[in-house]
Amino acid sequence: MKILFASDSFKGSLSSKRVAQLLEEAAHRVFPEAETEKVLVADGGEGTMDTVVEELHGTYREIPVKGPLGEEQRAVYGILPGKKAVIEMAQASGLSLVPEALRNPRKTTSYGTGMLIADAMDQGIRDILIGIGGSATNDGGMGAMSALGIRFLDQNGRRLDGCGEDLGKVWSVDVSGMHPAVKETSFTVMSDVKNPLLGKDGATYTFGEQKGASEEDLKLLETGMAQYAEIAEKEMGKHTAAQAGAGAAGGLGFALLTFLDAKLKSGIETVLDIVEFDEKLKGTDLVITGEGRMDWQSSFGKVPSGVGNRCKKAGIPAAAVAGGLLEGYETIYDEGICTVMTTISGTMDLKEAMERSEELYLDAACRLFQAISIGMKMK
Structure with missing residues (x-):
């Protein structure tokens, strides 16, 4: 199984590169034999x-x-x-x-x-x-x-x-x-x-x-x-x-x-073209994307929608990890994203969530891969 990581940064806490590293660690905990590839992406804004x-x-x-x-x-x-x-x-x-x-x-x-x-x-x-x-x-x-x-x-x-x-x-x-x-x-x-x-x-x-x-x-x-x-x-x-x-x-x-x-x-379309994202999709079985906060705007020119639509066109399932979900986030399901996992795992304020960003992200990524693993075992 080949998994491609293509997430935006989580502004103020995790860079796109660090997110990819945490996803790789989580993937290998659940799927030790999986082939993984990281690609850094952004939507054209700052960063x-x-x-x-x-x-x-x-x-x-x-x-x-x-x-x-x-x-x-x-x-x-x-x-x-x-x-x-x-x-x-x-x-x-x-x-x-x-x-x-x-x-x-x-x-x-x-x-x-x-x-x-x-x-x-x-x-x-x-x-x-x-x-x-x-x-x-x-x-x-x-x-x-x-x-x-x-x-x-x-x-x-x-x-x-x-x-x-x-x-x-x-x-x-x-x-x-x-x-x-x-x-x-x-x-x-x-x-x-x-x-x-x-x-x-x-x-x-x-x-x-x-x-x-x-x-x-x-x-x-x-x-x-x-x-x-x-x-x-x-x-x-x-x-x-x-x-x-x-x-x-x-x-x-x-x-x-x-x-x-x-x-x-x-x-996001410009960046995906620059990094030759479509070429990287060849031979890929699953793509993980995401951003710090997902809401209705995520479907309009943000990283998850750009990545999701490329995956949808290629017939490859894509999932997302987000820091939090706000009103209208579910529109992302029309953009090729199959499911969204949040990093928040309990009652906490933004300050705590930012301070614990790496720990929370890794936990959420592990939960996502474990859920995928269960689905793969179902008859």
Whole structure:
């Protein structure tokens, strides 16, 4: 029997790699003769870069960048075999980089993310994957595009810095100085956000408040975003503001689609393709996946649904181990997952569950394999 392990990390307690190690230990306790294989996966959000770099034995490159508030800091991106790069926006422009008291999307910029992209192209890389979760920005991607040489000008011809409050000042766009390698480079954006750029379901009104925007800020940002988008679309001859995913990462999705001709793909599907998951399924009898918390969202672009659907297509049973189950988790059964085992084995608070994560996970994995063993003995 061959068992494949492909679980997401349990945020704050267990990495994808450690989960796979615990699954391997549990499997061999119950099935000593089983063949096991581990594959590290993630859904395109924070942590995806580390997962992909480790799985593919890539390397890291660290460079100085501008942070969300324009401060000097350092950020890393991954370099993969085949001259590919994987970039996480959160490394340079993430919400976690801004102290809570200073969070204000009128002031934050995605400039540092553009610096990472530019550096990758300077290294000769022409295939770039960009994860755009966890952003601190609502600048429509102006900052990132400015770092790539695009000039956003006000009505007096002065160059704008590219933060949220600059959106409404954009009068024209000059792309003549755009990094020359852009035209030679393939950009893939990893995101499962389906929001358009504008409107009640757009970047500003959906995500602005959690980034520190007040009601007044939201109105200013939305008005500015509409002006910026109209001018950008006219300059590039495109209509991308209404496209699903344009509103991701405070509008960075819009900028990548509009100026870089990026392709927007599901994060988990992109990662599964990168790690050649379908190839690893060949000869596999059982797959174990999971995540820290399973609810209705698990069926939409998360690791268990991505893995489960690939297994379903291949006719291979898949089971999941999760830290906890919340409302709507059972929808995962429509995504190729046959059963879910929880790590919580008694009354405890989150703090205790996190502190005992390894012990609880190993116990849950053993219970899962023992249940499978019973099923195999039934006549």
